[in-house]
Amino acid sequence: MAQICVAKQEMPIDVLSDQALPFYDAATAFRLGAADREFRAGLRQLTNVNIVIRKRRLSPARASSFSKSVRTLHGLTSLRADVSFSSLQEEGAKDLAEAVGSLQSLVRLELLLGGCGMKVIGAMKLAKELCNLHNLQRLKLDVSFNEVGDTGLRHIAEAIGSLSKLESLELSLNRNYISDNGMACLAHANITLLPRLTEFRLFAFDNRISEAGIHELSRSLRSFGSIQILVLGLNRNIISEAGVQLLAHACTFLRSVRELELDLSISNVGWAGARDLSLSLGSMPALENLTLDLNVNHVGASGARLLAQALGTQRNLLTLKFLASANRFREVGAHELAQVIGTLQKLTSLELDLSGNGLGDAGASELGKAIGNLPVLTRLLLDLRGNGVGDAGAKDLADAVGASHALERLELHMDGNGRSTRPSHYELSRAVQSLQMNGCICDCTW
Numbered sequence: 001m002a003q004i005c006v007a008k009q010e011m012p013i014d015v016l017s018d019q020a021l022p023f024y025d026a027a028t029a030f031r032l033g034a035a036d037r038e039f040r041a042g043l044r045q046l047t048n049v050n051i052v053i054r055k056r057r058l059s060p061a062r063a064s065s066f067s068k069s070v071r072t073l074h075g076l077t078s079l080r081a082d083v084s085f086s087s088l089q090e091e092g093a094k095d096l097a098e099a100v101g102s103l104q105s106l107v108r109l110e111l112l113l114g115g116c117g118m119k120v121i122g123a124m125k126l127a128k129e130l131c132n133l134h135n136l137q138r139l140k141l142d143v144s145f146n147e148v149g150d151t152g153l154r155h156i157a158e159a160i161g162s163l164s165k166l167e168s169l170e171l172s173l174n175r176n177y178i179s180d181n182g183m184a185c186l187a188h189a190n191i192t193l194l195p196r197l198t199e200f201r202l203f204a205f206d207n208r209i210s211e212a213g214i215h216e217l218s219r220s221l222r223s224f225g226s227i228q229i230l231v232l233g234l235n236r237n238i239i240s241e242a243g244v245q246l247l248a249h250a251c252t253f254l255r256s257v258r259e260l261e262l263d264l265s266i267s268n269v270g271w272a273g274a275r276d277l278s279l280s281l282g283s284m285p286a287l288e289n290l291t292l293d294l295n296v297n298h299v300g301a302s303g304a305r306l307l308a309q310a311l312g313t314q315r316n317l318l319t320l321k322f323l324a325s326a327n328r329f330r331e332v333g334a335h336e337l338a339q340v341i342g343t344l345q346k347l348t349s350l351e352l353d354l355s356g357n358g359l360g361d362a363g364a365s366e367l368g369k370a371i372g373n374l375p376v377l378t379r380l381l382l383d384l385r386g387n388g389v390g391d392a393g394a395k396d397l398a399d400a401v402g403a404s405h406a407l408e409r410l411e412l413h414m415d416g417n418g419r420s421t422r423p424s425h426y427e428l429s430r431a432v433q434s435l436q437m438n439g440c441i442c443d444c445t446w
Helices: 026-032 038-043 062-072 089-103 122-131 149-161 181-190 211-221 241-251 271-281 301-311 330-341 360-371 391-405 422-437
Strands: 003-006 049-050 078-082 108-112 138-142 168-171 198-201 227-232 259-263 289-293 317-324 349-354 379-385 409-413 441-445
Touching: 049 259, 062 089, 078 089, 089 122, 122 149, 138 149, 149 168, 181 211, 181 259, 211 241, 241 259, 241 271, 289 391, 289 409, 330 360, 360 379, 360 391, 391 409, 391 422, 409 422, 422 441
Parallel strands: 003 049, 049 078, 078 108, 108 138, 138 168, 168 198, 198 227, 227 259, 259 289, 289 317, 317 349, 349 379, 379 409, 409 441
Antiparallel strands: none
């Protein structure tokens, strides 16, 4: 498959434009491989193009020239264009959207427009052009760090809902002044009714979404009958525990999910939220990869026990990423988690952030022993900072690390514990050095 990559310092962004070549000297034209008409004709027959002009200052003329270049690539079936954090601005975004909309053979599109100055009018133009791409099967659209707002999101959602062949959708809306109205528009735009959709990733960090918006999203999620990969990034909104419970209840309908990521840090998750999340996790028999971000909530030891019980039903997990810093787990919560983690014998990747939970020596020791029982673990990221771990806990962790001979990547962070002494540090250092001698990449602090 023919490909071209346009990257910073490699190719002028307007090299595909009409009348571009006469402005370059012979050496430049030769370096670009664009010295004759045959090459320019070949460019128009490309099927797969990757354009990267991230963080570039673009004058209006250069932005327009770039869009004209894209418009000439009529044979494309796959396009990735990354203009994130460039100075494209509203007019440039509209021109690029129009150019992309003319490529009606596209099957796969990744359009990264984060932080490029897009506002509502640009989002509306983008939505209008997306409606022309009837053959799209995979779409990744990033409009984060702009000012799209609820109105822009409504138009984008309606456009996406018209793409009946779509199988994979990733939509990034981080920090875009999205409120409950925008989330309701997304939920009502028939995105969840797309007949072929098997992958859905939504990132909406740092917006203004509350319980009402989550209620609308949750109602729509229930129709995700064939979804296999689901990612919901909702950190740093104003979601109440009742909203988390609504979301968890909706997930109980998704029995085909193989990969699940729920990002709910700073979302008022307490015991009730943890209970409902555990019920939803226990209802997913096909789950193989799980990411659960509950950093800075109020789960407590009782909530940790419920979540651990749910994890204990997922014996086919291959990867687990559990982030739960500052949740007051204490030694009891660590005990519950450790008992379950040691039974997940198929785990190849484990990431645990339990910093600031007051686990103490007992909690660290039990986690260490559990990790040591995972025979095929190749990747371990463990953050136990600020847990009052002393020599006994550090020694058991060192034993676990030393016994994990299959490890290829290790990150272990034990800063801010204060109770461990130099001998325990020596034990950890020796275990890490042994792994490094066997080729393991290590990044450890204590």
